[in-house]
Amino acid sequence: MLNTKVTKAVRLALAFGAASTAVIAQSATAQEGAEKVERIEITGSRIKRVDMEGASPVEVISTAEFEGQGRVSVAEALQSVTSNSFGSVIPSSGNSGQSQSTVSLLGAGAGRTLVLIDGKRMGSSPSLNGGGANLSSIPMAAVERIEILKDGASAIYGSDAIAGVINVILKKDFEGVSFDIQVGRPEAEGADTKQMSMAFGVSSDKGNITFVYDHQQRNPIFDRDRSYTAASMEDKNKDGLISIYDETVGISYSGATIKGPNGMLASPKCDELTKNVDGFVGVLDQGSALGGVGGGQVCGYAFANVSANMASTKRDSAMASITYELTDDLELFGRAMFSRNDSFGRYAPAAANWNNMAADNEHNPTGEVTKGYFRWYQLGNRDGEVTDYQQDYTLGLKGAFGDTAEWEVSYHKAKLDYREAGRFYLSRAGLSHNTLNNIALDSEQGIANMRATTYAENQSELDHLFAGIGFEFGELEGGAIAHYVGGEYFDMTLDSRYDAQNEAGLIGGNAGSSGGGERDVTAVFYEVAFPILDNLTLSAAYRYDDYSDFGGEGNPSVKLDYRPVDDLLLRASYSEGFRAPSLKQLNASDSIGYPRATDYVLCAQQGKSASDCTEASYEELRQGNKELGPEESSYINLGVVYSGFEDVSIKVDYFELEVEEVIDLITVQDLVDAQTAGAYDALIADRPEVKLVRNADGSIEKGYTQYDNGAFMSRKGFDVDVSYKLETAFGDFKFRNVTTILTEVGQDIFFAGPTSDAKNAPEQPAFRSQFTVNYAVDNYTINWTTDVIDSTYETEIKQPTGNGQHIVEYSGTLPTYVTHNLNMKYYSDGYGTFTLGARNLFDKGVVYDSKDKYVDYSIYNTGHIGREIFAGYNISF
Template sequence: MLNTKVTKAVRIALALGAASSAAFAANAVAAEGAEKVERIEVTGSRIKRVDMEGASPVEVITTADFENQGRVSVAEALQSVTSNSFGSVAPSSGNSGQSQSTVSLLGAGAGRTLVLVDGKRLGGSPSLNAGGANLSSIPMAAVERIEILKDGASAIYGSDAIAGVINVILKKDFEGAAFDIQVGRPEADGGETKQMSLSFGVSSDKGNITFVYDHQERRAIFDRDRDYTKATWEDKNGDGVISLGDETTGISVFGATVVDSKGNHHASPKCNELKNTVPGFVGILDQGTGNGGIGNGEVCGYAFADVSANMASTKRDSIMTSLAYELTDDIELYARGMFSRNDSFGRYAPAAAPWANMSADNEHNPLDETAKGKFRWYQLGNRDGEVTDYQQDYLLGLKGMFGDTAEWEVSYHKARLDYRTAGRYYLSYAGLAYNAQENIDMGSEQGINNMRATTYVESQSDLDHFFAGLGFEFGELPGGMISHYVGGEYFEEVLDSKFDAQSDAKLVGGNAGASGMGERDVTALFYEVAFPILDNLIVSAAYRYDDYSDFGSVGNPSVKLEYRPFDDLLVRGSYSEGFRAPTLKELYGAESEGSPTTTDYVACKNGLPAGASEDQVREAYLNCPQSAYNELRKSNENLGAEESTYINLGVVYSGFEDVAIKVDYFELEIDNVISLITIQDLVHIENGNKLDEVYAKFPEVKLSRAANGAIEGYSHTQYANGSFMSRKGFDIDLSYNLDTSFGEFKFKKVTTLLTEVGEDVYFSGPMSDQKGAPDQPDWRSQLSVNYSADSFSVNWTTDIIAGTHESDVVQVDSTGNPYIVYSGDVPTYVTHNLNVKYFTESYGTFTVGARNLFDKGVLLDSKGKWIDDAMYNAGHIGRELFAGYSISF
């Protein structure tokens, strides 16, 4: 927090200034009289250059790398990248994003990693509130390579390019025809994969046309098919009762449970009957130490994991076609169309929904008073969630040259994402009330039909993007001509989510969400310049100004330096400022419901005897269980932009034969972070006796507690600026090629090491270094070994994720200041992938292999609970054998 922007700017200037005294041997300059070397555009700069390596580190993943690692999709390929090991999302059953896959460089969040396709912004997913890109929309077979910029780039690309940029480069000049098919089968049930693609391309001296069709499938994985997720209940401590929070897996309080006016819980008198007659009910459970602050008493539990899907099934069909044609010697027309449909299926247990105002004479109510019920509406059947994502992406442009050096480009880009979600067999509160009014038996066919509700959501996001740019050389320095790039962009964003009327009116149980819409337009101007100060020194700078129609305007600069003391050594550095605009959902979204999992430390602390020691408090916090509580989430029209700074200093050395070494140090700091003030935040703030301060600043926020102190009813949460985030560390990339008489070996080791993971302890609270915290490993590394000889190749990939702490709790010292206490250890996680290929000249290529070759299992905590995190997804799928065939004509 002490490092202000001015301080950091001075520091980077001093570092770059000291480095500039070294000589720079420009190997990119052609010798006098030689043919001019072709220049290329690399992610992170619009000025074309000769070398891939420049002032900012760019990791390149080629199609061959995908194949060698045995990755099934673009999403899975990117989720294995070491800098994306701290928070990306994979398809999961049971939430609005079950069809989504995202990338989150440095764990900064999907909305802080910009995703481009051929240098143009990918449309934001409406399921992610247009605040992140869905990688599932990109056809794997259409990808030529992926460039990962590990630097801030808002001065070049605008919003979201805070933690880095993913630029997916599609095939454009494919010639001939190709067919590829692959199937995969895990040894455990579920998760089977199928993949098939067709590619065609024709070329002439004037241009080319490329067409790609890609089909991918992965079947669902059900909770019952894994020992660690299937429903279990056992008296582990031998006290004669089973505690819901401590001694069960996949069991919910929402079975047939009644809550009295003080917040205490009671099992329905019919619980044992339900256990004997209705599948899923497990009988009466004690709350014990697992009460989660929800009061004393017993509950009637329900085993939702007997029927629920843990990982959603996905089926994707994608088409990409591209065209390039020379209209004249100096003008080229280019166009691209990309279409995809993604179908996803998830199954959940029958609706778990409150039963308000249960009458005193209700057969499930053991009390002599009107009460609330937490019920599993088993009569309605299992809920099925069916998601269909339609995505269209069009690009049309012209580019050309005039004079000796000037290049220009104009383009129009249109993206429309249309997502539709249907949910079957939810609870209609109107139907429930009608049954009660008309005295209709809830278990009868008529009663069930009255209570069944089908939810439906239509979510669209639209992006209309106009671009114009001009690159030219003007002015000369001792090192050569000064390169310039100037341009502008205009784009419009629209987000529109429409829920069915009953869900909007909050008359559907077991469902959450609300309709909302918003739109904005953005005008941007940008300028970039590269100064060849000497033959051995290049300094570049950029500035971009974005004017948003809703929250205001933002200007972001960057400065970079690259130089070579000698031919084999590149030393580079950069300083950039960036921003993330608030999403339309965060600004204008309608109030929506949620049920976040929260640990009520206040209730656990209040349950201790007076004068409890610090060790007793810590123990109570460590054993304080989680529970789901109801909230109403509000948007905030007064949000401003997040602001960031990114510093990078690195070296690239290739002085050893067939060896390349890259080491980059980075610092990322983000102020005014937009986040939801969660129920968990409010619990921490209450524990520090600072709720009144938050209420005064955010009057819409409220933590709702019952008379007995338990969190009850609906708490109110809201999006707000005010948090802080930082990331510091190293990216290390080592490669070595070895030619022998019996084949060629290629070794590559990429590591991302975090030395600081700065996060607020709670919203706008003190900052804490949370590296090594749960879900925040210090480092991740990937080792790949490739051996090839004649018509045979073997590829071995090892993914390593550093160990972390198992759990963390927030405690408060005697002065009311919170701090985090970590406990337990999660071991280092290592998985291996093997891929063997055999090439024939006439009959194509045959592939066999195994993902997670040694069947590395999932990670369990000290209580035997599954650590559910996308980082460890390989263990959840298990060892997966696959075979493939491809042929080109």
């Protein structure tokens, strides 16, 4: 990469240094007595300014606009913005994020997008390892607008503000009473929605009290209710065999399958189970992905007959805020927000290994002690029930003195308590007890011995003290020099605790580990804006954060905005940023998981090409790492804003983001890829806890993985925002198009390995675009929203070239994905507002690959829900 981070910093420092020289040269001719105008604070700077548009691009979207697009919640609204490039976490049944929703600007990861509420850091979700914010807890009815900063901002806000900042601004001066209700029903089964909210506000000449209650609910979608996720199998190549991975959907080899000396073996009782137990589908071909020599067989189980694909969510939130003017120059402000989020997911009976299966076991045809891959159907289906509690409080004072000085002190506390219970998992201790005492596994006593209920408590707390003062000191030709100086103190704790049996590794069909810790952070920051000329402003900021667990980190930013004419703004910025390792990544206990990977090494051993190699699940022991350090980033933005045409606004910004020392998990796939490239020994050389263990036949037995610093990430591209207003005799129109284009998606092929451009790789579209049309006439409005997701390649194949290198080859195409939302409103005279609309108006379906298999990417989740008709009513007094 020709332009390194240091080179860019030097080049920009020289350019901005020349501009600062002009500050000194022209300060003697400063203007005096300039007329005071109202100034506002916009995300990305603590210095208030006159214009909405400044040196950093900020997209401002009101709640009314999101509602006009037909979005159900704050989470769904933010997940639809174009800068959420590759999609993000949505409520999915069967994983640790079942109740979670996140946003990931530029596809850089939820932990690299800082989420604020009224400018204060939102508490990190303990279910996401303390490395991201759960948007599901924010009541949409309490939101006034959302500001999306598309720039690095660690110099202002500290850690995590690498790819941008989401600032959710809540209502503070609502007056009156408002009641809103809406219901939605997809044409396909599942995912029904219900919403209800109430808002009350009272104002006086001294202040305001606002109260909001919000209820949102969406039902689950079960795999059996969609043809492409329902369990099925077909001999597609007509060879008389059905391969477990190539020719089935929703079927697992963990039914009654035995590890043999040269591959898998179906239990001798597989046919009997298929006849007598729902879910078993008989003997299938093991397929190449599971290893073995000369083929093998498995006993399959159709888990998709009972499992939920999308989890249910039910959110209840309340917010109360107060502002009160104690004196003419002193204001008290406070806010309390409470939320409860309940989620339900269902999974098939536990799939868990039967280790050390006796040689004379009725399922074991090998005659030797071995391992079995079993579905513990006797225990019943697993139900996962998650309850998230969140409390968020802010109390502070704002004041002013002199002609220009404004100050603020505040205390902010966030407490998150997420609890998860799992029913009918396998107790390995109970299985051993049954085996030793010859208790039949399907007897009433045997089932009671083996049933286990899992329980996890994930808690985090944030205590935050803030103090800052903004003032003007010094004059330049363009006006007064604005300063802001302040400090923050954070105390953060994370406590993630699993039940003792789970922690001991005695639960089958579940994964998770305890972990946590505590840190405190002390930060000081300074920001200054030099109005060099009336139309030229140079801004700079610096922030230093001192972390109790890994040391200090300082980050600068420099910004320039220039208006050669009133209708044209040119802007540029350079900033450095960092992201601290999460407390869970640092302190996690070991946990067992079963991630999917493609074993190119085994395929090569079997004489199979990389393109014919398929994915399978492998056992993984995931470990924490107390030696993690921070990620470091740089962000460059160059932009132009033009409004010289009547009722037209054009914004174009070019960005470059680079992140070094990226904290990432060294996965099973990374270890396989390193082996194929001849870089395995170098990768594990200084990482004694990381390794890949293989069986005698070359198949993977187990992977030992860990988080570490050392990966790389880059994003380059453009943000384009064009809007146009048109007034006619038959109504008013507003057109807007927002597009985020990625010209480079740099990332490691494997951890700390060579870097490639993954633009348009699977799940990584090069652009997302949103086009909205708003039409208003008399008492009616019609809102039409079109969301466009660029086409991507279908498959990614890594080909080793030797000397630790790879090339990545892409093939196939998944089509451009276009969906439409329609929202119509009628504003009656005194009887409220009526809404009727359709999400996914033309019932755009899911995406299939070249093998006619459903592509399960979150960016296509609209098609999974299907067309949804909704109706609502609002009345305000």
